[in-house]
Amino acid sequence: MPETPHLDAIASPADLKGKTIGELRIIADELRAETIDAVSQTGGHLGSALGVIELTVALHHVLDTPQDILIWDVGHQAYPHKILTGRRDRIRTLRQGGGLSGFTKRAESEYDPFGAAHASTSISAALGFCVARDQRGSDERVVAVIGDGSMSAGMAYEAMNNAEATNGQLMVILNDNDMSIAPPVGGMSAYLAKLVSGGAYRSMRKMGKAMAGVLPQSLQQAARKAEEYARGMVTGGTFFEELGFYYVGPVDGHDLDALTPILRNAAQITDRPVLVHVVTKKGKGYGPAENSADKYHGVVKFDVISGAQQKAPSNAPSYTKVFGTELIKRAERDPKIVAITAAMPSGTGLDLFGQAFPERTFDVGIAEQHAVTFAAGLAAGGLKPVCAIYSTFLQRGYDQVVHDVAIQSLPVRFAMDRAGLVGADGATHAGSFDIGYMGALPGMVLMAAADEAELAAMIATSLEIDDRPSAFRYPRGDGEGVEIPELAAPLEIGKGRIVREGTSVAILSLGTRLGESLKAAELLAARGVSATVADARFAKPLDEELILRLAREHEALVTVEEGAMGGFGAFVLQMLAARGVLDGGLKIRTLTLPDRFQDQDKPELMYATAGLDARGIAASALEALGVPAERAARA
Numbered sequence: 001m002p003e004t005p006h007l008d009a010i011a012s013p014a015d016l017k018g019k020t021i022g023e024l025r026i027i028a029d030e031l032r033a034e035t036i037d038a039v040s041q042t043g044g045h046l047g048s049a050l051g052v053i054e055l056t057v058a059l060h061h062v063l064d065t066p067q068d069i070l071i072w073d074v075g076h077q078a079y080p081h082k083i084l085t086g087r088r089d090r091i092r093t094l095r096q097g098g099g100l101s102g103f104t105k106r107a108e109s110e111y112d113p114f115g116a117a118h119a120s121t122s123i124s125a126a127l128g129f130c131v132a133r134d135q136r137g138s139d140e141r142v143v144a145v146i147g148d149g150s151m152s153a154g155m156a157y158e159a160m161n162n163a164e165a166t167n168g169q170l171m172v173i174l175n176d177n178d179m180s181i182a183p184p185v186g187g188m189s190a191y192l193a194k195l196v197s198g199g200a201y202r203s204m205r206k207m208g209k210a211m212a213g214v215l216p217q218s219l220q221q222a223a224r225k226a227e228e229y230a231r232g233m234v235t236g237g238t239f240f241e242e243l244g245f246y247y248v249g250p251v252d253g254h255d256l257d258a259l260t261p262i263l264r265n266a267a268q269i270t271d272r273p274v275l276v277h278v279v280t281k282k283g284k285g286y287g288p289a290e291n292s293a294d295k296y297h298g299v300v301k302f303d304v305i306s307g308a309q310q311k312a313p314s315n316a317p318s319y320t321k322v323f324g325t326e327l328i329k330r331a332e333r334d335p336k337i338v339a340i341t342a343a344m345p346s347g348t349g350l351d352l353f354g355q356a357f358p359e360r361t362f363d364v365g366i367a368e369q370h371a372v373t374f375a376a377g378l379a380a381g382g383l384k385p386v387c388a389i390y391s392t393f394l395q396r397g398y399d400q401v402v403h404d405v406a407i408q409s410l411p412v413r414f415a416m417d418r419a420g421l422v423g424a425d426g427a428t429h430a431g432s433f434d435i436g437y438m439g440a441l442p443g444m445v446l447m448a449a450a451d452e453a454e455l456a457a458m459i460a461t462s463l464e465i466d467d468r469p470s471a472f473r474y475p476r477g478d479g480e481g482v483e484i485p486e487l488a489a490p491l492e493i494g495k496g497r498i499v500r501e502g503t504s505v506a507i508l509s510l511g512t513r514l515g516e517s518l519k520a521a522e523l524l525a526a527r528g529v530s531a532t533v534a535d536a537r538f539a540k541p542l543d544e545e546l547i548l549r550l551a552r553e554h555e556a557l558v559t560v561e562e563g564a565m566g567g568f569g570a571f572v573l574q575m576l577a578a579r580g581v582l583d584g585g586l587k588i589r590t591l592t593l594p595d596r597f598q599d600q601d602k603p604e605l606m607y608a609t610a611g612l613d614a615r616g617i618a619a620s621a622l623e624a625l626g627v628p629a630e631r632a633a634r635a
């Protein structure tokens with residue numbers, strides 16, 4: 001552990017008050033060392049945190065949190081904020097089961113007034129706090145910190161467009177490190193780069209001092225002078241000014257000398273919202289992070305001296321990699337295939353596709369809504385779009401899926417990565433709901449891969465469906481180690497398969513719980529219960545013939561899925577009810593994720609808690625068959 005005598009004396013942000021800039025600088029250095037050491041033990045979002053060390057110190061020096069409201073967009077950069085706000089003793093539990101969340105979280109601390117993890121919500125939330133404050137007649141300051149990558153999403157602009165809703169103070173800090181997870185894309189990113197290259201940034205030290213003197217005490221005068229300041233010192237910023245913001249910057253976000261007075265003065269502006277454009281370096285102060293292409297955006301445990309990450313050995317490619325490589329194979333044969341990602345090229349495996357087909361790959365930035373409608377346009381224009389979005393982020397594009405894709409029956413293919421539980425990122429990132437929300441749509445073909453070979457087949461299937469939308473889901477992490485054919489054949493739409501024949505109970509699995517279902521069958525066999533195991537493959541259309549057969553030939557039917565209630569099991573129940581099968585006394589259990597948000601932990605532990613591991617599945621089967629509870633619990 002690093003030696004941090006100055007940081008050790010900071011029990012809460014109040015202890016930063018009255019510190020000199022020199023002292024703050026030392027505290028910032030120790031905070032950086034502490035953050036690196038903690039994340040080296042837990043893994044997590046390091047690069048973003050390192051980039052905001054000085055900004056975090058300056059904000060907590062200037063503001064009076066928690067009375068003042070400080071909202072971090074995404075929240076993945078908030079580890080130093082956590083260290084300064086009373087959570088240092090638990091910082092080495094970050095992202096672990098029972099530990100601190102990797103994001104800001106209301107339930108965790110009064111210093112986290114608004115939780116996050118999905119991008120671009122901070123300005124909207126901050127504006128809400130402002131209006132509530134205005135109505136109360138109180139005077140706390142409200143600050144949102146949003147990254148340049150997160151400034152690509154519509155929500156940020158919707159919020160800025162609405163900022164006139166407050167007639168009091170609102171400060172937006174645009175933390176511009178010229179990075180998203182990947183290099184940022186699009187016109188706004190280019191515009192910010194132009195502002196930064198404008199030159200005034202170099203004289204920020206002087207500017208900070210000048211600004212400190214510019215603003216007089218009375219708020220009215222402060223506003224007038226601030227306007228003079230903003231006009232005099234900016235290198236551009238007119239876009240934000242047109243939206244009604246004072247633009248201040250660009251400011252060197254690592255220079256506490258400049259940053260601190262600017263933030264102090266900007267926080268006094270009350271007649272209009274102010275946007276402070278802060279320029280930082282992702283990964284700042286840690287060589288391995290600064291020098292890596294991804295700036296250590298997200299890391300597993302690593303060695304602090306060398307920066308070497310302790311990647312777990314694996315016997316199988318990740319589902320993500322299988323998706324990327326299979327899509328390349330298909331695209332080599334079909335020039336109409338194009339791929340879309342919303343700021344997640346490496347996360348979705350489309351970085352590989354982009355290397356192979358740069359002209360056919362579209363990173364639209366954090367803009368899932370646009371990604372979906374853009375894909376709909378591509379499909380309407382005659383191309384074959386594959387829209388690769390994590391299950392959790394596709395939630396943001398749901399109206400576009402309904403209105404722009406499904407109602408028009410456009411053949412957009414949705415590759416839904418990170419389906420099911422994701423582990424350390426917790427509830428915000430769990431892909432829990434897509435089976436329900438996609439399966440509810442008329443015409444949708446919805447598949448879930450049980451292994452990587454099936455994923456390859458589902459990609460092939462999806463690319464053949466050209467009269468309606470289709471979607472396939474697959475989890476985070478490595479495949480099952482099965483062989484993938486050179487060119488997988490498409491599946492028959494709406495057809496599942498029996499994997500193991502039995503007689504008493506049928507376990508009908510959708511997705512990668514198939515392995516646990518087979519293990520459950522073994523556990524049941526050891527108890528003298530014969531189980532059939534089937535792989536549903538399709539949540540829509542259902543394989544009615546298969547399901548009716550399972551229902552007819554077994555005493556009990558157990559459905560298993562890596563998703564929330566209202567998904568596959570509900571579809572099966574509804575179909576069986578409509579066919580009158582439930583009138584006959586079939587014993588049926590639908591196993592889903594629990595009806596609560598599960599905090600981060602190892603996925604397998606989370607599935608076990610949900611009763612979706614082999615023991616849980618077997619126990620449910622025994623319970624359905626009427627085996628007494630205490631005997632079933634020991635299955």
Ligand SMILES: Cc1ncc(C[n+]2csc(CCOP(=O)(O)OP(=O)(O)O)c2C)c(N)n1
Nearest residue numbers: 048117118119147148149150179180181343
């Ligand atoms: C809606 C949504 N889409 C995608 C993501 C995944 N994601 C998390 S952080 C990030 C990059 C954000 O870039 P920026 O705001 O500039 O912050 P930085 O990482 O550079 O500190 C992305 C794409 C997300 N959290 N939310």
Ligand SMILES: CC(=O)[C@@H](O)[C@H](O)COP(=O)(O)O
Nearest residue numbers: 074076117298347418425476
């Ligand atoms: C903060 C965020 O949303 C992403 O960085 C996310 O944590 C990535 O998750 P994966 O590691 O599953 O790609």
Ligand SMILES: [Mg+2]
Nearest residue numbers: 147148149179
């Ligand atoms: Mg950024």
